[in-house]
Amino acid sequence: MNTQTAAAGWRGDLRRLSRSASFDIGVVIVLFWVACALFGPHLVPYDPFADDLLNSLMPPSFAHWFGTDQLGRDVFSRVIVGARDILTVAPIATVLSTILGTALGLTMGYFGGVIDEALSRIVDAVLALPTVIVALLALTALGTSNITVMVVIAFSFAPVIARTVRSAVLAERGFDYVAAAELRRENTFYILFIEILPNVLPPILVEATVRLGYAIFTVATLSFIGFGIQPPSPDWGLSISSNYGLIGGGFWWTVVFDGAAIASLIIGINLIADGIEGLRHD
Amino acid sequence: MTDTTPALQFENLSVAYRVKGVSRPVLAGVSLEIRKGEAYGLVGESGCGKSTAAFAALRYLPRNGAVTAGRILIDGQDIGQMAPPALRQLRRQSVAMVYQDPGKALNPSLTIGRQVQEVFELAGVPRADWAARTVEILAKVQISDPQLVMGRYPHQLSGGMQQRVAIAMAIASNPTLLVLDEPTTGLDATVEAEVLDLIQHLRRELSTAILFISHNLAVIARMCDRVGVLYAGRLVEEAPTAQIFNAPQHPYTAGLLSCLPQAGRSKDQAPLATIPGFLPVPGEVISGCVFAARCAVADDLCRSTEPAFRVADGHASKCHYPERAGALPVVAKAGATLRMAEQAAAILQIENLSKSFGDGDQRQRVLRDIGIELRKGETLGLVGESGSGKTTLARCLLGLLQPDMGSELKFAGEPLAGRTAARTRDQVKSIQIVFQNPDSALNRSHTVRRMLERTISLLVGLKGAAREARVQALTQGVRLTERHLASMPRQLSGGLKQRVAIARAFASDPQVLICDEPTSALDVSVQAAILNLLADLQAETQVSYILISHDLGVVRYLSDRIAVMYLGQVLEIGPAETVFSGPHHPYTAALLSSAPAIGDEGAERVKLVGALPTTAQRPTGCVFHTRCPQSIPGLCGSKAPPQIVLEAGHVIECHLPADALPVRG
């Protein structure tokens, strides 16, 4: 007989996760950027906002590890502090979309019928357009700010999460424990949130992690095209956007480090998601 | 036959699987021989290593499995030493396998013709002959229109037909050894009987040796010459079929046989024998006999020294005391059960109950005009093949499905609303269910205590100490302990989980309890304990059961009355013993004769024609006329049959005169 307890199950999962090299790398990368976002401003050698026009566009050196940009600002300091805005906007947007999507998905999956049909139409409609286009449309109408970016991403990601949750709930709905709950006249709230939700948490967790990666992807992209985080933030996408015109002149350091920062953060998050997902399928 | 090389030999075979980096032995030192042309049966409960043995014989273990010791020889050749081309040659010519779930065994995107043809291609038959040979082999497995079937895709065939095709592919190359791994599990009783008939028929025609694997003792008894019993990866007994079943020499085999509900025994006479305890976990280190923890006659020698596999007169047993197996202590029933009062009041009345799904063209009437009365304290058995509407009926009674307009349900004389939500609390708490599969019925993220408490609070309205007292009473009632209350379902074995489900069903003191296949997800040794428990609880509480089961033995053991369903209609209803002894409805006769039973191997089987129709194309007149062997031309197909009342409460719907109804002894 299996005598493993629930807590040991969790700890066992963690132990197995940490044995996966790619998961560990992901955790290290993400923790690094979270630390930069939290403590960056106190650690960096230069003020990331301070112009120094005499030293503009200096290549990497001992004084400026990553060189300086057009206004002579230290690229290294800007890359470190640049983690701040994106690591505020994207996680909040993800949490919002997860809450919204989970509520939607639970409703659609449990009630089915007309409610499911109607909501599915809306979900399909949102999913028929690429997120970047939806965001462009909405941000053009609402105007750009960190808040609107969060809200727009939350709304355009919620349908994806709703879909995942819906199919998980549909599977759960077929289990007899739901019928058993109905046979003791359990209320809907209890059935949804106490009976079903705990069983669909694992796929929600994976989906939310993957979505966090996409939220960062989307925020960076929106910032790059001028609809996301606004100047004077040292945000990575924004910096690339204002400097990429210079690469023809060979000033590669003004974009490459920001690009590497974005890539590493997103890859790190996806390595974590992959690790968790792999665990579920073992 | 002069060639005495065995078709298959396991020499001291051990197989292990690697799970999360740890090696778990599943077969330990298994030695057996199957002679040419012999049918050898391997029985054992789930998880004992039957399929592993089967796949090992074809050198096709799962990716994480490996032979850790011993050899496997087919026709004298060690298959472990074979290079890939030799192995392919072996599979093309000498061995073949058929497994459970034929629907998955066939490639969904290729026609049957192409899949069967491939076997001839591999055997080197000239291309021009492929089609003719395919037709021939399909005809051999009794497919009536091979040309038509060849153009079909697997999903267009019924389960029985799919399994025939799989068998055709397996025997096409006339192999030395045919491995059949639960070939009929999951098929309906009448289809299962047909497939078993076919295999027996083919055996007489071909000289193939057969390794027949099943968890069903009765099927093995019917099909095999010799039998090996597997327990926790060890072969514990081996003997010719008759000896195994008549004079078992291992306590495990003896236990298995005695815990089967058998003809002529019912809950009123004696409880079933049980095998206490659980199978050892694979990989568990056991110093003495593997069965010692559960053996009624174990002693210190058993617990310290592993018994040898001793052969005497062709009967081998891995036990220190083989002679004790026949003399196992038989549990006697403590008190006498209260025999149900003959004419107890009706507790649940079902009148004209119909249920349809879908609209318009898609409309299917899954239940049609069901009329049944359930009396207080009785058990009503509900039998019928899958799709006959048993579960749908259960869900209608519970209020999980809304019956069609015009249906009438009454509980204790009061009308009963269609949906749970519209019923009174008293009605809801009085009609409860034990579901088929406890893994589905118990929420995997709740503790046992939580499930019981919640049910008590909501349906009985108890709080605090009163509720706790009730929880304790229920726990003891189903023979669970305090320790189990804190467990999550996944920490419990199948039998324990089903006890929890039963405790929950009894939490509200129901008067009617529906048991939908309550033991079909469980092993035989556990089934007996659950059936005993259900019988005891009924004796204590006077609850009425509606027992749904495809296992006629189980139904016969527990039921007072039996209703036989076919395509959503009740064709026969009556006292259990009369339904079993006859006269029967022709469908009941077919159903009874298709269920293999130990000691009943030679009996003639009533053969049905054609396949089970669907509710979408419900036959006119008598629903059974498309398959009935006694159908009266010109009458049964057009006119609905009358009800024949044979004696008090035994009713059969059929056009045949009462004295022409079939009788099976």
Added chain:
Amino acid sequence: MPGNVGRAMLGPFADQAAVDVLNHEMGTDRPVLVQYADWISGFVTGDMGMSYAYRSPVAPFLGTALLNSAKLAAVAFVLVVPLGIFGGVIAALYRGRPTDRILSVVGLSATVVPEFVSGILLILIFGVWLRWFPISATWADGAGPLTQLYHLILPAIPLVLILFGYIARMARAGMIEALDADYTRTAVLKGLSYPQVIWRHVLRNALLPTISVIATQTVYLIGGLVVIEILFHYQGIGSLIYTAAKKKDFPMLQAGVMSIGALFALTTLLADLLYARLNPRIRFGGQE
């Protein structure tokens, strides 16, 4: 249509009278719902209205842009579909071994890095340093198909990278499911050789689901076009939408977005048809 369109176009310092005249001319002084209904009815009949920014009909702009984007997308698809499927199949065949691990991590990384990051890196390496490819995707008027292709290679690569991971992952999952299926076991036990098993029994069943995924990915591809077309100065549907958004040119913006929605519906439909065509379970209905 929120905001004052005339004001947005003429800027904060323009005379209020001029703004009013412009708004009246374009009908943007009418109630929003009226404007919207008007525009929808036009779109359905093929009249997509007038661009605010260019003061000329939207349709011709849209046509050219769609054609250009289609060219870019086609190059990306032709490269990525075989590549992705091949990668997924190989990964599945070497499941759990280093080849699989490497393909998975590479695929995952390629898929999640934003197009503008990989695009800039490509421009830097192949455009600025090695000078193998032009850094602008726009070709001179009258350029032949080969020249056009030459200009499109570099911009197509970020799209290929994004899609590669998706397609490979799907193909891998489909392959693994098929490899583990009972029918594959049947094929092996018949004595077929491994390549025969894969070719005759596994591939077709494995790749069916991938088809639908490829279709849904067109949406993400179009999303990616916005960034790529800006980065490589290419006049496609992405840059059209982007410019329209920047200039608050709502008729243009709406027409662009609507056509993308229509395109999505179309590709989904085509994929469903193809899937049904290849899947006998749908082609031949249920059991008889």
